Amino acid sequence: MTDAKKGLSRRTLLKTGAAATGVSLFNINHVWSQDVIYDGGVFDADGAVLNIAGWGGYWEETQNKLVLDQFQKDFNCQVRYDSTFPWFPKYVAAGPENPPFAMNNWNMPEMFKTAGAGDYFMDVSEVRANVPNTSELWDFSMQTGIGITWAFSRYCYVFRTDVGITPKSFKDFWLPDYSGKRGTYITSNTLQMMFFMAACDQFGSGETDFEAGYKAMKDAMPMKISDFTGNMATLVERGEVNIAVQSDAEALLQKEKGVPVDLYYWDEYKGILTQTQTISKYADPMSKKLSFALLNRMLAPEFQSGFADTFWMRPTNKNAVLPEKMTALGVANTADATEGLHIPNWSAYLVDEIDIVETTNEIFGS
Numbered sequence: 001m002t003d004a005k006k007g008l009s010r011r012t013l014l015k016t017g018a019a020a021t022g023v024s025l026f027n028i029n030h031v032w033s034q035d036v037i038y039d040g041g042v043f044d045a046d047g048a049v050l051n052i053a054g055w056g057g058y059w060e061e062t063q064n065k066l067v068l069d070q071f072q073k074d075f076n077c078q079v080r081y082d083s084t085f086p087w088f089p090k091y092v093a094a095g096p097e098n099p100p101f102a103m104n105n106w107n108m109p110e111m112f113k114t115a116g117a118g119d120y121f122m123d124v125s126e127v128r129a130n131v132p133n134t135s136e137l138w139d140f141s142m143q144t145g146i147g148i149t150w151a152f153s154r155y156c157y158v159f160r161t162d163v164g165i166t167p168k169s170f171k172d173f174w175l176p177d178y179s180g181k182r183g184t185y186i187t188s189n190t191l192q193m194m195f196f197m198a199a200c201d202q203f204g205s206g207e208t209d210f211e212a213g214y215k216a217m218k219d220a221m222p223m224k225i226s227d228f229t230g231n232m233a234t235l236v237e238r239g240e241v242n243i244a245v246q247s248d249a250e251a252l253l254q255k256e257k258g259v260p261v262d263l264y265y266w267d268e269y270k271g272i273l274t275q276t277q278t279i280s281k282y283a284d285p286m287s288k289k290l291s292f293a294l295l296n297r298m299l300a301p302e303f304q305s306g307f308a309d310t311f312w313m314r315p316t317n318k319n320a321v322l323p324e325k326m327t328a329l330g331v332a333n334t335a336d337a338t339e340g341l342h343i344p345n346w347s348a349y350l351v352d353e354i355d356i357v358e359t360t361n362e363i364f365g366s
Contacts, residue, residue, distance in 0.1 A: 036285045038292035040132040045077040050290045054105040056083030057230040059311070066306050067297050077290055085228075086188050088114050096120045099280035102287035103294060106147065106276050107190035109346050115146045116350070121278040122288075124148065130292045133299035133317065140338050141316035147278035150298055151313040154341065155194055155271040157264040158236055158251035159243040167264040170202050173243055174219055183224040183232050183244030187357045187364075190273065191229065195245045196360065197344045198269040207269075208348045210356060217363045225364050236261060247273050249312040256312075256325070272341035275313065 054063060060083055068079050082101065088110050090100040096118040106114075114120055124142055128134040134141075134148060141149040157167055165177045173182060185192035196217065197207040204212025224241050226232040229250040235241040237259050251263045277298065279291045297303055304315035309323040315333055322333050349356065 036130070036288045036292070038130045038289050038296070040296055042074050043289070043293075045075045045286060045290055047076060047078065048286045048290065049078045049080055050103070050287055050294070051080045051082065051101045052103040052105075052291075052294070053082040053085075053087050053101040055085070055228070057228065059230070062307065062310050066310070067294070067303055071294055071297060075290060075293060079294075086110060088117070091120055092117055097282045099282055102280050102283035103291040104278050104280075106278060108144065108274055108276065108343065109190055109193055109349065110188075111144070111146055111276060111278065112346050113350055113353075115278075120280060120282075121146055122281045127279055127292070127295070131296045131299065133296045136301065136317050136319050137299060138316050138318055138335050138337070140335075144274075144276055147276040148295065148299070149274045149276045150304065150316055151275040151307060152316070152338065153247045153249040153273045153313055155191070155198070155266050155269075155273060156246055156248045156251055157243050157266075158233075158246040158254065158261050159264065160236065160239065160260055161262050162260045163242050165242070166262075167243060170198065170266050170268045172264070173245075174216070178243050180222055181240075181242035182220055182222075183226060183235055183241035184220075185229075185232070185245065186225055186227050187360050189227065191245050191247065192360075193349060194271045194273070194344065196356065197349060198266060198271060201269055207344055210352065213356075214359055214363065217360055218366075221363065221366065223364070233259075252312040252329075270341050272338060272343060 054060065060081060063081075068081070071077075072079055087101070087104060087106075091114050094100045099120060124145055124147070127148060128142070131148070137148070143149070157173060159165070159167055165175065167173065167175070184195055187193070196213045199216035200209045200213035201207040203216045224235055224244075226235060229247055232241065232244050232246065233250055233254050236244055237254065246263075248263055248265065251261060254261050255263075277295055279288065279295065283291065299317055301315075301317045301319040301321070304317045304320035305322070307313055308315055308320065308326060312326065314326075314331060314337060315322070318333065318335070320333055322331060
């Protein structure tokens, strides 16, 4: 996995260092500073509420089925699940010392943005010390330095196979035959961010050639603009969209259900779409301990194998077993599974995010 976020990492380290030198009486006396240790076992949370955030729809249903329902029974707790993305505004509004969620599932851009806005998240080393199943993960799962990556997928186009067109390159999204039948996402969705940067790279001098990206977005209009991948899948299934930006997991799930679709992987720009969990540094002790326990279950090979079978997501636990339907496509659960996949220069994107969002929204609204 190539990593182009070095600038952001340096800023995160500087932020962490600055926070360390600013120890206050709040930090010493606040309830969050109490030691929380978790060893992997089951405990009685006495009905405590655990606030977490993640994607909604079928994703949330799958989480409930595979882990959350049983987790609440085993630990005598109540999980409150917030799927109303984006979450960055909620963190900023509440402040680091009063986090809206104890545990959060992210894609990279908004996670980096939130981490850069304040001292919100526990250090990965402390999470690892309290989540035994992290010992079974591939090294790349810790690469962000902010959270634990537990699953990932690849970017692709999903396209209908019954319209007589088969894309053979990234630029084929702009074929005249697809006019009026293209789909992408709102600017706060990571898939649109990645699509924009890929377009900058393919039509310009590199992924930060934003003018080339703007022109590409204009040339693709009119497009159907969706908020989430599940909604886009519905548009494709109904025939309102013939080609769309998509995660291969979502596209393969549609194909498995019998929808007449296939995938074109972006071999020219091999982006990786990660699912990464963070735990809030200032969560109360019980919420923090429950977060350790829940993350531990999500990192277990049983959960990750089940999630791969249900949702076509690649696992990061080295002992997870991939279903035959994935291995038949050449997918392997190995230490080099992310080799050649690309993390964009998210720090550069975030520096210019306001301009990118405003300009792209103007294009989408025209």
